[in-house]
Structures are given as C-alpha cells and as structure tokens.
Amino acid sequence: xxxxxxxxxxxxxxxxxxxxxxxxxxxxxxxxxxxxxxxxxxxxxxxxxxxxxxxxxxxxxxxxxxxxxxxxxxxxxxxxxxxxxxxxxxxxxxxxxxxxxxxxxxxxxxxxxxxxxxxxxxxxxxxxx
Amino acid sequence: xxxxxxxxxxxxxxxxxxxxxxxxxxxxxxxxxxxxxxxxxxxxxxxxxxxxxxxxxxxxxxxxxxxxxxxxxxxxxxxxxxxxxxxxxxxxxxxxxxxxxxxxxxxxxxxxxxxxxxxxxxxxxxxxxxxxxxxxxxxxxxxxxxxxxxxxxxxxxxxxxxxxxxxxxxxxxxxxxxxxxxxxxxxxxxxxxxxxxxxxxxxxxxxxxxxxxxxxxxxxxxxxxxxxxxxxxxxxxxxxxxxxxxxxxxxxxxxxxxxxxxxxxxxxxxxxxxxxxxxxxxxxxxxxxxxxxxxxxxxxxxxxxxxxxxxxxxxxxxxxxxxxxxxxxxxxxxxxxxxxxxxxxxxxxxxxxxxxxxxxxxxxxxxxxxxxxxxxxxxxxxxxxxxxxxxxxxxxxxxxxxxxx
Ligand code: FES
Numbered sequence: 001x002x003x004x005x006x007x008x009x010x011x012x013x014x015x016x017x018x019x020x021x022x023x024x025x026x027x028x029x030x031x032x033x034x035x036x037x038x039x040x041x042x043x044x045x046x047x048x049x050x051x052x053x054x055x056x057x058x059x060x061x062x063x064x065x066x067x068x069x070x071x072x073x074x075x076x077x078x079x080x081x082x083x084x085x086x087x088x089x090x091x092x093x094x095x096x097x098x099x100x101x102x103x104x105x106x107x108x109x110x111x112x113x114x115x116x117x118x119x120x121x122x123x124x125x126x127x128x129x
Numbered sequence: 130x131x132x133x134x135x136x137x138x139x140x141x142x143x144x145x146x147x148x149x150x151x152x153x154x155x156x157x158x159x160x161x162x163x164x165x166x167x168x169x170x171x172x173x174x175x176x177x178x179x180x181x182x183x184x185x186x187x188x189x190x191x192x193x194x195x196x197x198x199x200x201x202x203x204x205x206x207x208x209x210x211x212x213x214x215x216x217x218x219x220x221x222x223x224x225x226x227x228x229x230x231x232x233x234x235x236x237x238x239x240x241x242x243x244x245x246x247x248x249x250x251x252x253x254x255x256x257x258x259x260x261x262x263x264x265x266x267x268x269x270x271x272x273x274x275x276x277x278x279x280x281x282x283x284x285x286x287x288x289x290x291x292x293x294x295x296x297x298x299x300x301x302x303x304x305x306x307x308x309x310x311x312x313x314x315x316x317x318x319x320x321x322x323x324x325x326x327x328x329x330x331x332x333x334x335x336x337x338x339x340x341x342x343x344x345x346x347x348x349x350x351x352x353x354x355x356x357x358x359x360x361x362x363x364x365x366x367x368x369x370x371x372x373x374x375x376x377x378x379x380x381x382x383x384x385x386x387x388x389x390x391x392x393x394x395x396x397x398x399x400x401x402x403x404x405x406x407x408x409x410x411x412x413x414x415x416x417x418x419x420x421x422x423x424x425x426x427x428x429x430x431x432x433x434x435x436x437x438x439x440x441x442x443x444x445x446x447x448x449x450x451x452x453x454x455x456x457x458x459x460x461x462x463x464x465x466x467x468x469x470x471x472x473x474x475x476x477x478x479x480x481x482x483x484x485x486x487x488x489x490x491x492x493x494x495x496x497x498x499x500x501x502x503x504x505x506x507x508x509x510x511x512x513x514x515x516x517x518x519x520x521x522x523x524x525x526x527x528x529x530x531x532x533x534x
Contacts, residue, residue: 034139049139054495062227090225097225
C-alpha cells in the first residue's frame with residue numbers, strides 16, 4: 001500500500017476500501033478539510049482538494065490521461081497523444097492538471113497539490129491530517 | 130465514517146453539476162477572507178444563450194427570416210443563422226473543463242427562463258449584488274457575411290433580453306449589442322432601448338473589421354455620451370485572419386486574438402482624438418486581460434511624440450487618455466506580481482478597473498483574485514470589486530454595504 005504526502009497528526013477513517021475500489025475516487029470533507037482519495041491499481045493517494053491556481057476544487061474534476069507531443073528522431077512533430085500509463089486529476093475550474101500519483105502539476109511551473117499520508121486497515125482507508 | 134469527525138462526501142463535477150456546487154469554494158473563500166461586507170459586481174458574465182437560441186429567434190421581427198429559422202438544427206432552430214467558428218467549441222480543453230462546454234445542469238423551476246435561474250445560481254455562489262451579462266452567442270456576429278443579418282439578430286437578441294429575461298431578476302443587468310457594421314442601425318438600437326429597465330450600457334463586439342473612428346459612428350458616440358451610458362468593447366477571438374491562422378493551438382490563438390482586436394480599436398480611438406471629441410463618454414475595454422495596456426501606453430506615447438503631426442487632436446499623451454478609460458479585470462495575468470502591480474498602477478486601477486468573472490467560460494476569475502492582491506489598499510479592492518462599477522453603471526449600492534462606500 002502506498003503512502004503519500006507529508007507528516008500529519010490525527011488519523012481519520014475516510015472511506016471503506018471496497019467503496020473506493022469501486023468508485024476509484026472519493027472526495028470528502030473532514031471537519032472542513034477537503035481531501036480527494038484516489039485508487040490507482042493497488043495504490044491509494046490522498047490530496048488536498050485545493051488547487052494552487054485560484055483555490056478551486058481540483059480533486060472533484062475529471063480523471064484523464066496526460067498527454068505528450070511525440071517527435072521523430074529528426075525533431076519533427078508526430079502530434080499530441082496520450083501518455084501510456086498516466087493519470088491526471090484535472091481541476092474543473094480552469095483545467096490545471098496534476099499527476100494523481102505525485103500530486104505534481106503536469107507541466108512547467110513547479111506547482112503541486114498538498115498530500116496526506118494514507119494507511120489501510122481492516123477494510124478502511126485512513127488519512128492522517 | 131468516523132465517530133469523532135464530521136465527514137461528508139463532495140460531488141464529482143461534470144457538465145451536469147449544479148453551478149452552486151461547482152462554485153462552492155467561492156463562498157468558502159469569501160467566508161475565510163471575511164468578504165461579506167464587500168459590495169461585488171461582476172461586470173462580465175455570460176448566460177446559456179446557445180440553449181435559448183430557439184427562444185431568441187422568436188423575437189426576429191422579419192417574419193420571413195423568423196419562420197425560416199425553424200428549419201435549422203434539425204427543425205429545432207438551434208444555431209440558426211449563427212456564423213460561429215470552431216474556436217468557442219474548444220473552450221472545454223478536450224472535455225477537461227466541463228462548464229467550458231455548456232452548463233447542462235437540471236433546472237426544475239419553470240417559472241422563470243432557464244438563463245435567469247443559471248444567473249441567480251452564479252450570483253448567489255459568488256456573493257454578487259449585480260451581474261452584467263453579455264451575449265456569448267453574438268460575440269462573433271460582427272464577422273457575419275450578411276450585414277443585414279447582424280442587425281436582425283441583434284434586435285431579436287436585445288428584445289429577448291429586455292422583454293423576456295431582465296424583468297425577472299433586478300440583479301441581472303445588460304449591456305446591449307450594437308450592430309456596428311451598420312451605423313444607422315446602431316443608432317436606432319440606442320434610441321430604441323435607452324432607458325429600458327436593466328440596460329446599463331451598450332456594447333461593440335471587438336471582432337470585426339470596422340475602424341471605430343469612422344465618421345458614421347460619431348452620432349452613436351454622442352448619443353451615448355449625452356445619455357451617460359458606457360460603451361464597452363468586448364473582445365473575442367478571431368482565428369480567421371491571416372496572422373492568427375498560423376496559430377495551431379487554441380491557447381496561442383486565444384492569447385493573441387483576444388488582445389489584438391482591442392489593441393486595434395483602442396489605438397484608433399486615441400490617435401483619432403475621440404477622447405477629445407467625446408470627453409464625457411465612458412469607454413470600457415472588456416476581456417482582454419490587463420498586461421496589454423501598459424504595453425500599448427508606452428508604445429503609443431513613444432510613437433506619438435515623434436509623429437505629432439499625425440495626431441493633431443491630441444492635447445495629452447495617449448497613455449493619459451488611456452488612464453481615463455475603464456478596464457475589466459479578467460482574465461488577469463498574475464504570474465509575475467511585480468509586473469501586475471506596475472500594470473494596475475499604470476491604468477489607475479483604484480478608479481478605472483472593474484471586477485469581471487467571465488463565468489461560465491473556461492478562464493473565469495473569482496472575486497478572491499482581486500481581494501488577495503497584496504499591494505492593493507482595502508479601498509482599492511472595494512472599488513475594483515464593486516464601487517467603480519456602481520459609478521460607471523449608475524448602480525444603487527444596497528443599504529447593507531453603504532457604510533463602506
Ligand atoms: S483553480 Fe484550479 S485550475 Fe484554476
């Protein structure tokens with residue numbers, strides 16, 4: 001099981017693992033702190049539902065593959081295509097895209113979502129706030 | 130889920146989500162920042178007029194045109210006569226920004242037009258006192274190949290707003306479209322609708338090839354000046370001219386063409402001395418962002434000083450006339466705070482800048498964007514978010530805010 005994010009204090013049961021497996025993503029408010037919990041394969045990630053752009057609900061947006069522009073060896077463009085194995089969460093307000101596995105903005109600028117540690121126990125997904 | 134903690138689930142946002150849910154965080158931001166005593170006016174918002182198009186067509190006054198409209202869109206009238214281009218359809222970034230395509234949320238209330246309910250939802254979610262809205266569907270109409278069609282559709286649209294929409298909601302205000310390619314029709318439009326309830330100004334969509342200093346327009350300007358009504362130039366894209374045709378991505382085209390049209394019109398406006406001819410006319414530049422303004426100020430001052438013989442009506446520098454004009458915030462370029470601070474200073478933001486969201490378009494700005502600017506005084510923030518709009522549009526400030534304005 002994957003742990004993401006920084007140090008925290010209180011561990012809170014946020015969702016049943018079976019529900020998350022089915023939905024792939026749950027966004028919850030825990031005492032007013034909004035968190036998106038994502039299941040990718042066997043890994044689980046938790047990110048704050050707060051976009052670094054204008055504070056939008058980043059985790060409530062669309063999940064989509066990221067893209068890349070492919071080039072030939074002599075640098076000619078082959079166009080824009082999905083990146084294999086990628087998954088981005090896209091803020092619904094203006095489209096900032098973040099890699100669900102790392103929380104990093106999927107482009108230049110060094111932006112990222114704040115992460116929370118996740119543990120799974122007895123069929124429950126816990127996030128440390 | 131947990132005994133000691135209060136946990137609730139939040140919805141996934143898609144094209145069918147309630148505007149109040151999409152914008153829920155705007156309310157949270159305003160609570161966190163204690164903005165509830167701020168009088169906020171959104172001077173550029175859009176309503177779902179593409180969906181209402183069949184309803185708008187009923188207001189076409191030429192019965193032959195009106196009846197033929199019903200045969201468009203597979204018999205629905207959808208899209209009838211509209212000369213739109215692929216540009217607007219790309220707002221949603223390949224489905225990534227759901228509200229960028231259209232607000233498709235469910236509305237059960239049939240007592241008012243759907244657009245009124247959508248507007249009320251945005252007004253409530255953003256804590257607005259007033260919302261001035263613009264005709265999304267007409268933003269490209271200035272490029273219509275049939276000149277008379279611009280006039281017919283503009284009249285229908287303005288009647289729809291004045292007769293069908295505005296009477297339901299006093300917080301909704303409108304700037305009405307001028308069919309600018311036919312100056313006499315623009316004059317007739319002003320005469321017909323000036324004083325209509327909820328009409329706070331008139332609008333020229335900037336995507337068109339008409340020089341704003343042409344003599345045929347002087348009567349319209351003078352009518353608006355006399356009535357104390359602002360004229361707004363609302364930018365839009367143009368992917369069809371020889372320069373922008375070279376741009377292969379929406380982002381490139383959008384970045385340049387929303388500014389280009391207003392740069393051309395503003396340059397003609399100033400260099401031909403229109404501020405000297407109509408010193409009291411309130412002129413507003415809408416939806417081109419802000420970064421272009423200090424560029425143009427410097428550029429025009431520089432050239433003017435060397436070629437004064439080409440602009441004899443000017444008694445001040447071009448940049449000084451530009452400081453008397455009004456600008457809307459959105460889309461506010463804010464990746465370099467130093468440059469933004471200089472920009473706001475250059476345009477005299479405290480009195481000349483007006484908050485605009487452009488909701489529900491893909492690059493909308495929320496009120497906290499202005500509130501969070503670290504270099505503005507509280508008074509400036511209050512003016513930009515609402516006070517300046519109250520002055521320009523003669524809006525009544527509700528009692529609960531009056532003490533601070
Ligand atoms: S707030 Fe998330 S993209 Fe703008």
